[in-house]
Amino acid sequence: MMIYTPVHADPEGSPIFGVIIPDGYREWTMIAPSHEEGSFNELRGIVGNDISVKAYREGTLPFPDGAILVKLAWKRVPSPEFSGAFVPGHATTVQIMVKDSKKYASTGGWGFGRFIEGEPVDKVQHETCFGCHQANVKEHDLVFTRFAP
Numbered sequence: 507m508m509i510y511t512p513v514h515a516d517p518e519g520s521p522i523f524g525v526i527i528p529d530g531y532r533e534w535t536m537i538a539p540s541h542e543e544g545s546f547n548e549l550r551g552i553v554g555n556d557i558s559v560k561a562y563r564e565g566t567l568p569f570p571d572g573a574i575l576v577k578l579a580w581k582r583v584p585s586p587e588f589s590g591a592f593v594p595g596h597a598t599t600v601q602i603m604v605k606d607s608k609k610y611a612s613t614g615g616w617g618f619g620r621f622i623e624g625e626p627v628d629k630v631q632h633e634t635c636f637g638c639h640q641a642n643v644k645e646h647d648l649v650f651t652r653f654a655p
Contacts, residue, residue: 519619519626520602520617520618520619520620520621520626520627520632521626521628521629521632522618522629522632522633523604523610523613523617523618523619523632524617525602525604525617525618525619526619527576527600527602527619527621527624528555528574528576528602531553531555531574531576531600532553532578534553534554534555534559534576535553535554535556535559536551536552536553536654537552537553537554537558537559537562537575537651537653537654538551538552538651538652538653538654539551539552539654540552540577540651541582546579546598547581547582548579548580548581548582548598549579549580549581549582549592549593549594550577550578550579550580551577551578552575552576552577552578552651553575553576553578554573554574554575554576555572555573555574557569557570557572557573557574557605558573558574558575558605561573562653563653567646567647568605568607568615568647569605569615569647569649570605571605571606571607571608571615572605572606573603573604573605574602574603574604574605575602575603575649575651576600576601576602577599577600577601577602577651578597578599578600579597579598579599579600579601580594580595580596580597580598581594581595581596581598582594582595583595597623598622599620599621599622599627600619600620600621600624601618601619601620601621602618602619602620602621603616603617603618603619603648603649604616604617604618604619613635613636614636614639614640614644614647614648615647615648616636616639616648618632618635618636619632620632620635636648
């Protein structure tokens with residue numbers, strides 16, 4: 507399994523938004539797992555910093571500035587030890603949402619970053635982030651993930 511670098515080396519970060527991979531994100535609180543069927547066929551885990559976890563627990567919408575959500579994704583592969591079970595395969599992406607209502611006012615207060623092997627994907631892929639979130643989860647402050655009980 508690939509391990510991502512804790513912080514992106516390019517100080518400018520992702521195209522358009524300038525989002526970087528935050529230090530220590532792998533130690534953050536699990537918000538929820540998710541599974542993507544179809545062409546992605548991935549296992550995903552969404553973690554959040556303390557600000558986002560507090561907002562989830564208190565049901566705060568919109569999320570406060572400083573909230574950061576990180577989605578880690580791996581290909582879903584059959585477990586070699588247990589028939590019918592699946593385990594994470596190779597890492598595919600790290601995706602990040604950063605709430606800053608002033609800096610990202612034109613995109614609902616959120617900045618987006620998508621990284622493969624620690625490097626940001628191209629500008630075209632980042633241009634689709636806001637549109638998808640706006641079209642599908644506008645009423646939940648552009649956030650797909652719900653807190654797992």
